[in-house]
Amino acid sequence: xxxxxxxxxxxxxxxxxxxxxxxxxxxxxxxxxxxxxxxxxxxxxxxxxxxxxxxxxxxxxxxxxxxxxxxxxxxxxxxxxxxxxxxxxxxxxxxxxxxxxxxxxxxxxxxxxxxxxxxxxxxxxxxxxxxxxxxxxxxxxxxxxxxxxxxxxxxxxxxxxxxxxxxxxxxxxxxxxxxxxxxxxxxxxxxxxxxxxxxxxxxxxxxxxxxxxxxxxxxxxxxxxxxxxxxxxxxxxxxxxxxxxxxxxxxxxxxxxxxxxxxxxxxxxxxxxxxxxxxxxxxxxxxxxxxxx
Amino acid sequence: xxxxxxxxxxxxxxxxxxxxxxxxxxxxxxxxxxxxxxxxxxxxxxxxxxxxxxxxxxxxxxxxxxxxxxxxxxxxxxxxxxxxxxxxxxxxxxxxxxxxxxxxxxxxxxxxxxxxxxxxxxxxxxxxxxxxxxxxxxxxxxxxxxxxxxxxxxxxxxxxxxxxxxxxxxxxxxxxxxxxxxxxxxxxxxxxxxxxxxxxxxxxxxxxxxxxxxxxxxxxxxxxxxxxxxxxxxxxxxxxxxxxxxxxxxxxxxxxxxxxxxxxxxxxxxxxxxxxxxxxxxxxxxxxxxxxx
Numbered sequence: 001x002x003x004x005x006x007x008x009x010x011x012x013x014x015x016x017x018x019x020x021x022x023x024x025x026x027x028x029x030x031x032x033x034x035x036x037x038x039x040x041x042x043x044x045x046x047x048x049x050x051x052x053x054x055x056x057x058x059x060x061x062x063x064x065x066x067x068x069x070x071x072x073x074x075x076x077x078x079x080x081x082x083x084x085x086x087x088x089x090x091x092x093x094x095x096x097x098x099x100x101x102x103x104x105x106x107x108x109x110x111x112x113x114x115x116x117x118x119x120x121x122x123x124x125x126x127x128x129x130x131x132x133x134x135x136x137x138x139x140x141x142x143x144x145x146x147x148x149x150x151x152x153x154x155x156x157x158x159x160x161x162x163x164x165x166x167x168x169x170x171x172x173x174x175x176x177x178x179x180x181x182x183x184x185x186x187x188x189x190x191x192x193x194x195x196x197x198x199x200x201x202x203x204x205x206x207x208x209x210x211x212x213x214x215x216x217x218x219x220x221x222x223x224x225x226x227x228x229x230x231x232x233x234x235x236x237x238x239x240x241x242x243x244x245x246x247x248x249x250x251x252x253x254x255x256x257x258x259x260x261x262x263x264x265x266x267x268x269x270x271x272x273x274x275x276x277x278x279x280x281x282x283x284x285x286x287x288x289x290x291x292x293x
Numbered sequence: 294x295x296x297x298x299x300x301x302x303x304x305x306x307x308x309x310x311x312x313x314x315x316x317x318x319x320x321x322x323x324x325x326x327x328x329x330x331x332x333x334x335x336x337x338x339x340x341x342x343x344x345x346x347x348x349x350x351x352x353x354x355x356x357x358x359x360x361x362x363x364x365x366x367x368x369x370x371x372x373x374x375x376x377x378x379x380x381x382x383x384x385x386x387x388x389x390x391x392x393x394x395x396x397x398x399x400x401x402x403x404x405x406x407x408x409x410x411x412x413x414x415x416x417x418x419x420x421x422x423x424x425x426x427x428x429x430x431x432x433x434x435x436x437x438x439x440x441x442x443x444x445x446x447x448x449x450x451x452x453x454x455x456x457x458x459x460x461x462x463x464x465x466x467x468x469x470x471x472x473x474x475x476x477x478x479x480x481x482x483x484x485x486x487x488x489x490x491x492x493x494x495x496x497x498x499x500x501x502x503x504x505x506x507x508x509x510x511x512x513x514x515x516x517x518x519x520x521x522x523x524x525x526x527x528x529x530x531x532x533x534x535x536x537x538x539x540x541x542x543x544x545x546x547x548x549x550x551x552x553x554x555x556x557x558x559x560x561x562x563x564x565x566x567x568x569x570x571x572x573x574x575x576x577x578x579x580x581x582x583x584x585x586x
Contacts, residue, residue, distance in 0.1 A: 100489065123503040135503050160499040163491050170489045174482035174496050178505030181478030184551040188474065189467035192538070195545040196393065196463040198456050203467050206453040210416040210428050211526075212471030214507035233504075245485070252488040254583055258477040261550055290547055 002026050003151065006055035006082060007046075008075045009066040009096070010037040013122070016129035017065065017095070017155050022046055024154045031055035031075075056082035056090070061151065065095040065122075068240060069102040077109055091116040091147050095136075099244045100166035100173070101251065103139060107165035116144045119165060121172035122156065125233060133157045137175075139168035173248055176241040179233070179279065180262035182216040187265075187283045190224055191290065201225035220280040231278035235269045238279050242266070295319050296444065299348035299375060300339075301368045302359040302389070303330045306415070309422035310358065310388070310448050315339055317447045324348035324368075349375035349383070354444065358388040358415075361533055362395040370402055384409045384440050388429075392537045393459035393466070394544070396432060400458040409437045412458060414465035415449065418526060426450045430468075432461035466541055469534040472526070472572065473555035475509040480558075480576045483517055484583065494518035513573040525571035528562045535559070 003026045007018040010032035022028050022044045029047040030038045031054065042048050049055035052075040056062045062082045064075050072094055076082050082092065092115055094103065103119035110117045118140035128134040134156035138145050145152075145161055152159045162171045189212075190200040204221040207213060220232065242263050249256050268285045269275060277284075296319045300311040303325035315321050315337045322340040323331045324347065335341050342348035345368040349355045355375045357368050365387055369375050375385065385408055387396065396412035403410045411433035421427040427449035431438050438445075438454055445452045455464045482505075483493040497514040500506060513525065535556050542549050561578045562568060570577075 123500070123505070125504065135499065137499060158499070158502060160495065162495060162499065167489070167491055170486060170491055171496055171499055174486050175500050175503065175505040177482040177485065178478045178500060178507070178510065181474050181481065181551070182505070182507060185471045185474030185478075188549045188551050189470040191547055192470065192542055192545070192549070193463060193467050195547055196460070196541070198460055198463055202453065202455060203464055206428065206430060206451070206455065206464055207416070207468050207471060209451060210468065211418065211508050211512075212416070212468040212475070214471070214475060214509075215504050216507075217471065219504075248489070249485055252485070254484055254488055254579075256481045256485070257554055258474070258481050258551065261554060286547075 003061055004059045005029070005151065006049070006059040006062040006086070007031070008052050008055055008062065008064040008082065010041070011065065012126050013129045014065040015041070016126065018046065019044065020132050020154050021151065026151070029055045029057070029059060051080040052076070052082045053080045053085045056086040058087060060087055060090050061148070062086055062090060062092045063095060064092070067096065069098040072096050072098050072102060072106060076106055083110060083113055083115065086115060088114050091118070091144055093118045093120050093148055095120045095122055097121045097172050097241055097244065098169060100169040100248055103169045104166040107140065116141070117165060118144050118148060119168040121168055123172065123175050124156070128156070135160070137162050137168040137171045139163055140165045170248065173241070173245045176238060177245055177256065177259050179216065180238060180242060181258050182214045183220065183279050183282050184258070184262050184265065186217055186221045186224070187286050190221065190283065191286050195290070199225070220278070223278065224280050224283045229277045229281045229284070231276065233279050234276055235266050235279055235281055236275040239263065239266050239270065296354055297352045298322070298444070299342070299352040299355040299379070300324070301345050301348055301355065301357040301375065303334070304358070305419050306422045307358040308334070309419065311339065312337065313425050313447050314444065319444070322348045322350070322352060344373040345369070345375045346373045346378045349379040351380060353380055353383050354441070355379055355383060355385045356388060357385070360389065362391040365389050365391050365395060365399060369399055376403060376406055376408065379408060381407050384411070384437055386411045386413050386441055388413050388415055390414045390465050390534055390537070391462060393462040393541055396462045397459040400433065409434070410458060411437050411441060412461040413445070414461055416465065416468050417449070421449070428453070430455050430461040430464045432456055433458045463541065466534070466538045469531060470538055470549065470552050472509065473531060473535060474551050475507045476513065476572050476575050477551070477555050477558065479510055479514045479517070480579050483514065483576065484579050488583070492518070513571070516571065517573050517576045522570045522574045522577070524569065525573065527569055528559050528572055528574055529568040531572050532556065532559050532563065
């Protein structure tokens with residue numbers, strides 16, 4: 001059944017996700033800060049909207065996927081936010097990666113207006129967004145998840161109900177810890193190999209199928225071996241996510257020393273102008289550390 | 294063609310490996326410090342040997358898999374070592390995990406006696422040893438590897454020539470770095486989840502197929518979720534291996550800060566009497582750190 005959807009945020013992820021919804025036959029209104037990004041979607045039948053409020057107008061579902069916690073609060077709850085125009089009883093689904101606490105707060109603010117809310121961050125990258133193979137990590141009520149399931153099925157292939165509002169963001173935070181520390185292991189291992197005269201490509205191939213193996217070794221270790229530091233997933237974005245991780249950990253009295261060390265490495269990337277490279281550029285930080293000796 | 298093999302070291306790994314060679318029809322002489330461990334193999338047709346020297350007597354191939362670098366030097370080169378009795382032109386294959394430097398030194402000492410040497414540490418654990426599905430990481434000459442291939446094929450399914458003598462050990466060291474840091478990520482992520490009220494099992498299931506996924510998350514994360522801290526691979530042994538890693542790194546002027554942090558965590562396991570638990574017991578260290586606050 002075609003649904004009417006307001007879609008806010010047409011970055012790399014959001015653009016492909018909105019396109020999939022349009023191509024699946026849903027009626028989608030699109031908003032993006034840089035309006036020109038909406039044009040290809042308008043050509044496919046989307047209704048262009050000048051504000052989040054305009055995108056939400058008359059729609060039963062609003063999906064947002066923007067960069068950071070303040071962006072989410074602005075597009076949903078701000079002056080031109082979706083909350084002011086959505087139908088009573090609408091469902092808002094935020095698929096950004098933001099703080100669990102912000103997700104809970106947004107959920108409460110929306111509930112006061114009679115609007116349901118799910119946090120539903122995703123993993124699976126630009127390829128997953130294009131191909132509809134994302135993992136979707138959902139926090140919120142089960143009945144709200146069921147209301148969204150038809151749309152989620154267009155966007156992802158693995159939909160996990162993680163718990164109440166905020167729980168999707170918490171599980172996403174866990175994922176970012178894993179990505180950061182798996183990368184640290186890869187960088188340390190490949191440097192040990194390289195300085196010992198062993199090609200990183202050999203190590204990646206030999207160890208990927210075994211107990212040291214990971215998605216990151218397979219996909220990103222092989223990029224390091226080729227000298228390919230293009231993103232995938234940008235250093236600046238994982239740093240944003242690791243700040244979210246640490247804020248959540250701090251609230252819980254949890255000290256994450258490995259994550260802190262990864263942030264320091266990625267921080268050195270940023271100081272060296274490498275924030276827009278892929279996370280595998282952590283390899284360059286260790287390379288420079290060796291060079292200094 | 295049946296080969297005559299001296300086999301030194303019948304620990305969890307060595308026992309299963311020797312048994313596979315016997316069952317494949319090779320003539321195997323077995324030595325173990327605790328002699329009783331050889332009995333089931335003798336029942337299968339192995340010749341028992343009271344010393345490494347006796348195990349090597351008249352054999353064209355000698356395989357050793359013992360705990361640490363000094364053990365390898367003793368069983369191969371010591372007073373009762375295999376070097377004193379092996380046929381001229383024999384091939385020694387050390388499958389222990391030891392320092393790359395020790396492997397190179399052993400190779401040189403053996404070359405002086407006309408004996409060829411491969412370092413060939415393995416990954417794949419007790420299950421891989423039983424089922425003949427180990428990954429074998431080989432350092433040494435290619436022709437020596439070809440001499441050993443018939444035996445390697447009985448023991449493993451993936452045989453990688455890593456480079457000259459010592460290179461197998463270096464790649465194994467890389468593997469142990471990956472195992473240690475993947476585990477650190479898992480422990481930090483699962484604690485964030487648990488303290489947030491989300492079951493670790495849910496996180497393992499949701500994130501294993503994605504960009505944060507790893508062998509360790511799948512196999513050991515699920516053990517943590519079940520409260521199962523039995524080894525697998527023991528804390529005491531990964532600590533031995535990480536010392537090898539750091540010694541190798543130090544020789545190369547390489548600082549491995551993530552690995553150092555993992556050693557500190559595992560060190561706290563050892564201080565708490567958890568050295569003989571599996572590496573996933575690192576989770577307990579973080580648990581105690583939270584409890585202290």
